[in-house]
Amino acid sequence: MSKKSSGAENSILYRLKHMTDTNKLLTITIVIFFLMYIGAIVFQGEGFLKPQTFLSMLNANAALIITSCGMSLVMITGGIDISVGGVVALVSMCSAVYLDYHNGSILGAVLISLGIGLAFGIVQGYLVAYLEIQPFIVSLAGMFFARGMTTIVNTNPFNVQNEAFVALKDTRVIVPGLGSVNKLGRYVDAYVEIGVIVALLVVLLMFVILRWTKLGRSFYAVGGNSQSALMLGINVKRTKFLSHLICSLLAGIGGFVYFMHVGSGSASHAMGMEMNAIASSIIGGTMLTGGVGNIIGTLFGVLSLSTIQNIVSSAGLDQAWWTGITIAAMLCLFLVIQSIVMARKKKSVQA
Amino acid sequence: MENTAVKKSKGSDFLGKLLRQQLFIPVAALLILAIFNLIADPSFFKITLGYSSAGQPVLSGYLITILDYGSELAILAIGMTLVTAASGGQDISVGATIAIAGSVILRVLCGTDSRPETLQTSFLVAFLVACVVSMLFGAFNGILVAYFKIQPMVATLILYTAGRSIAAWINNNELPIISDPTFAYFGGFIPGIPIPTPFFIAMACVIVIALVLKFTNLGLYTQAVGINEKSSRLNGINPKFIKFLSFVILGLCVAVVGLIKVSRLSSINYSVIAKDIEMDAILAVALGGNALSGGKFNMAASILGAYVIQFLTTTLYKFDVQSDALPAYKAVVVILLVVLSAPSVRQKLSGLGKKLRVKEVA
Numbered sequence: 038m039s040k041k042s043s044g045a046e047n048s049i050l051y052r053l054k055h056m057t058d059t060n061k062l063l064t065i066t067i068v069i070f071f072l073m074y075i076g077a078i079v080f081q082g083e084g085f086l087k088p089q090t091f092l093s094m095l096n097a098n099a100a101l102i103i104t105s106c107g108m109s110l111v112m113i114t115g116g117i118d119i120s121v122g123g124v125v126a127l128v129s130m131c132s133a134v135y136l137d138y139h140n141g142s143i144l145g146a147v148l149i150s151l152g153i154g155l156a157f158g159i160v161q162g163y164l165v166a167y168l169e170i171q172p173f174i175v176s177l178a179g180m181f182f183a184r185g186m187t188t189i190v191n192t193n194p195f196n197v198q199n200e201a202f203v204a205l206k207d208t209r210v211i212v213p214g215l216g217s218v219n220k221l222g223r224y225v226d227a228y229v230e231i232g233v234i235v236a237l238l239v240v241l242l243m244f245v246i247l248r249w250t251k252l253g254r255s256f257y258a259v260g261g262n263s264q265s266a267l268m269l270g271i272n273v274k275r276t277k278f279l280s281h282l283i284c285s286l287l288a289g290i291g292g293f294v295y296f297m298h299v300g301s302g303s304a305s306h307a308m309g310m311e312m313n314a315i316a317s318s319i320i321g322g323t324m325l326t327g328g329v330g331n332i333i334g335t336l337f338g339v340l341s342l343s344t345i346q347n348i349v350s351s352a353g354l355d356q357a358w359w360t361g362i363t364i365a366a367m368l369c370l371f372l373v374i375q376s377i378v379m380a381r382k383k384k385s386v387q388a
Numbered sequence: 389m390e391n392t393a394v395k396k397s398k399g400s401d402f403l404g405k406l407l408r409q410q411l412f413i414p415v416a417a418l419l420i421l422a423i424f425n426l427i428a429d430p431s432f433f434k435i436t437l438g439y440s441s442a443g444q445p446v447l448s449g450y451l452i453t454i455l456d457y458g459s460e461l462a463i464l465a466i467g468m469t470l471v472t473a474a475s476g477g478q479d480i481s482v483g484a485t486i487a488i489a490g491s492v493i494l495r496v497l498c499g500t501d502s503r504p505e506t507l508q509t510s511f512l513v514a515f516l517v518a519c520v521v522s523m524l525f526g527a528f529n530g531i532l533v534a535y536f537k538i539q540p541m542v543a544t545l546i547l548y549t550a551g552r553s554i555a556a557w558i559n560n561n562e563l564p565i566i567s568d569p570t571f572a573y574f575g576g577f578i579p580g581i582p583i584p585t586p587f588f589i590a591m592a593c594v595i596v597i598a599l600v601l602k603f604t605n606l607g608l609y610t611q612a613v614g615i616n617e618k619s620s621r622l623n624g625i626n627p628k629f630i631k632f633l634s635f636v637i638l639g640l641c642v643a644v645v646g647l648i649k650v651s652r653l654s655s656i657n658y659s660v661i662a663k664d665i666e667m668d669a670i671l672a673v674a675l676g677g678n679a680l681s682g683g684k685f686n687m688a689a690s691i692l693g694a695y696v697i698q699f700l701t702t703t704l705y706k707f708d709v710q711s712d713a714l715p716a717y718k719a720v721v722v723i724l725l726v727v728l729s730a731p732s733v734r735q736k737l738s739g740l741g742k743k744l745r746v747k748e749v750a
Contacts (some may be wrong), residue, residue: 117542169682186713304712361553
């Protein structure tokens with residue numbers, strides 16, 4: 038490759054041309070994220086230069102990162118799961134009720150969260166993989182079921198008073214060396230919440246699984262072409278089942294992380310989170326058609342999304358509708374880009 | 389001995405034929421619900437003739453409520469059936485687009501003043517503008533699905549999230565109120581006629597779509613595209629245009645429902661109007677026995693399905709189920725329906741039926 042190309046620029050162009058779809062979309066995402074962040078620093082002023090602004094973004098979106106990882110996995114396998122927002126709401130409500138009304142322990146709440154995630158995963162995975170029902174219908178029903186159940190469990194939103202939980206919620210992990218001096222001239226440490234550490238661990242784990250394990254590669258194979266995956270001896274149904282199982286399990290974990298961040302239970306929690314998760318995955322370069330995607334891209338997708346939200350709110354357009362419209366517009370843009378990439382690829386294959 | 393066996397097999401044949409009828413599912417569901425209500429509380433079926441506050445005769449009772457609100461669903465079910473049949477997916481943005489259509493109607497009627505003394509234009513103009521706008525949004529969905537080949541549910545997810553925001557933005561987040569009492573006719577009662585107006589609107593829509601299906605090739609083409617896109621293209625049909633068209637038609641249905649919805653309140657509430665209606669519309673199509681993966685469809689079954697869904701909703705309300713908890717029950721119904729219509733489950737069931745029949749004959 039280096040012999041063929043004469044200059045450095047040529048070789049970069051060559052590489053760009055011959056990248057796999059996964060890497061191409063990942064590059065687009067990362068470039069867009071950095072452009073956006075630099076743009077924010079230039080146009081919105083100093084606020085974005087502080088490390089804490091970035092870390093707060095992570096704090097607020099830890100749950101979204103976790104659920105988006107699950108969403109990416111399902112989308113790589115060729116399915117979709119729009120029940121994650123509902124599961125998050127259900128988990129936070131159940132944990133809140135358990136902690137406050139039944140004087141439960143933190144461990145119990147975590148187990149409840151995981152249990153709810155597992156239950157959703159098993160049912161939805163079975164319906165999608167073994168009964169071959171469209172994943173969209175199944176998870177749409179799952180979403181409405183979860184939202185309805187949240188109201189049945191408890192109607193009114195409330196804040197959790199449980200001492201052990203409040204202590205856990207307020208735990209701050211200080212990031213050394215990133216503090217800044219505030220207006221009063223005092224040095225303030227930069228911090229992240231526990232949820233962020235969980236989220237980063239999940240990202241790392243999922244990245245390793247998808248990149249280097251047999252199971253991870255089989256997700257790509259099934260999503261790319263389930264027929265040929267079957268010929269290769271992959272258990273397609275089991276792979277699909279596992280993808281939905283892991284996604285819902287991650288939604289359960291994400292639910293608890295979300296609960297740790299907000300510290301309350303409410304039926305209107307995580308409204309539209311499924312949309313944000315799908316948008317992050319798509320912005321992160323995961324193809325809706327399956328077989329293409331990257332967890333690192335998803336992480337950057339979430340960051341891009343929250344950067345946009347930050348820009349919108351700091352530009353003074355803080356009416357609630359602008360956020361919805363900007364995210365939808367971004368999703369639309371990336372969907373069209375993907376569609377064009379796919380169409381081009383098809384043409385080149387035919388040629 | 390032989391004779392009875394033959395008779396029996398004939399009987400099961402008849403049963404099999406009945407089971408294979410598409411209208412069987414909604415009718416059976418309706419019967420089950422009706423019998424359940426009859427046992428639980430016969431007063432469910434009571435209809436009383438009362439007088440409204442204006443002194444006009446109105447019918448009231450649970451059945452009238454079903455007729456009233458089921459009509460909205462029936463109108464949506466018409467469009468949703470076409471979209472489902474052509475594209476093999478569903479439009480989940482209908483609730484949000486209803487909010488947009490309603491918002492447009494109010495905006496055109498009220499102008500910038502949210503408490504107008506006199507209306508800016510006639511209702512017809514406002515309605516036509518809303519039709520155009522919601523057909524445009526339908527066209528947006530249609531373009532994404534047909535020309536960019538995005539899965540329908542993901543494409544419509546865009547408007548599902550942004551729609552209510554757009555609706556609020558159209559009216560600058562104000563809640564205009566229309567004081568003209570004639571505006572309430574569309575969602576209420578026309579003086580002198582005791583049956584709710586939405587029912588007549590729904591009947592008009594049904595007649596129009598029946599005529600369209602009878603005298604044009606729309607139904608045939610839609611089914612052809614849904615069953616096999618490639619072969620329909622080889623037969624000279626433009627599958628992209630048919631898909632696009634189905635979304636535009638759904639947009640028109642949405643505008644009609646939007647008119648009814650805002651007329652009921654003479655105002656609008658952006659976050660609550662037509663909430664979760666997409667689920668009901670999809671359920672109506674599924675309950676009508678139409679495959680959610682596209683292909684053949686039966687319009688009458690879908691429309692009947694819509695009323696059955698409203699029957700279910702009203703029954704649940706009667707048993708003091710909170711409106712926010714309703715989706716949980718409906719989700720269970722959806723899952724039951726799709727599981728029963730899944731090919732692998734069907735095979736097993738028919739295998740079971742055959743075994744039973746063999747035993748009977750023996």
